[in-house]
Amino acid sequence: MSATEHYHYEECGLDHVYLVNGFTKSQTPYGEGIAIKDVEKLHEAIARTIIAGPQPIRGQELRFLRKFMDMSQKTLASLMGETEQDIFRWEKKREKSINGAADRLIRVIVGQYLDGTEIRPFLERLAELDQVEPTDILLEDREGHWKQAA
Template identity: 50%
Template sequence: MAYHYKESGLDNVFLENGYTVHQTPYGEGVSIHDTEGLHRLIGEQIVAGPKRINGAEFRFLRLAMELSQRNIAAIIGSEEQTVRRWEKCRNQPVNGPADRLIRLLYTEYVGGNVKIRDAVDRLAKLDQIDRTEIRLREDHDHWRAAA
């Protein structure tokens, strides 16, 4: 019998195996084997799917990348309130550009693309950092960043 993996936050994930059912003092409990690998595969299935990502899937991918609603909103150039609304309306698709961008970010992020991970981390901090001075200096007809 398949286990309905509601703990993922998604309504459509069922596990055929890879879990153990055991008794606890509070009733029946379930232990999932290799949760990290399972979540990675769920994310890969979401981004490879033919339909637009819905709010629940968007939330799953955001959490897999360890981003807050505020940070993902900054990355995709949206308002935090818009992200909240998408995630609250679990079955509604997110808008086209956000759908494509989160698919790309997730694919590269979990694929180990260090440059994308660094870019995601840097973009997520855009609204949190005050503007800093850009100091430049010319040396021998070439511009460079000043120390």
């Protein structure tokens, strides 16, 4: 199959997704129509491919992943310890890479979502840490072992 026979799947919001098969073309009274087999599983495959890839996640991919998880910018920002404006800015810059810890955290969040593991309570707890005042660490020796004091 030549590259021209691949379907450029722009409907997902990503510039670089092409389907080799799993779609049918038909003529309708309104022009050419495309039917795609099992869009939900296709989107899952796209998400898995993005988070497994070696390149940094870009803004357009972040938007796809967030929408795939049916998550608002506000909710994702809260889970990441970022502001809603940060998520908006990253998504707006479609081709710009998101590097560092934010990229890795996005991959973890999406990976856990895909695998059905509930990571949300853990991330919400981590987000709460940003709002807690630092406290002293109290340690005591208990029978030759240092432990946190009660």
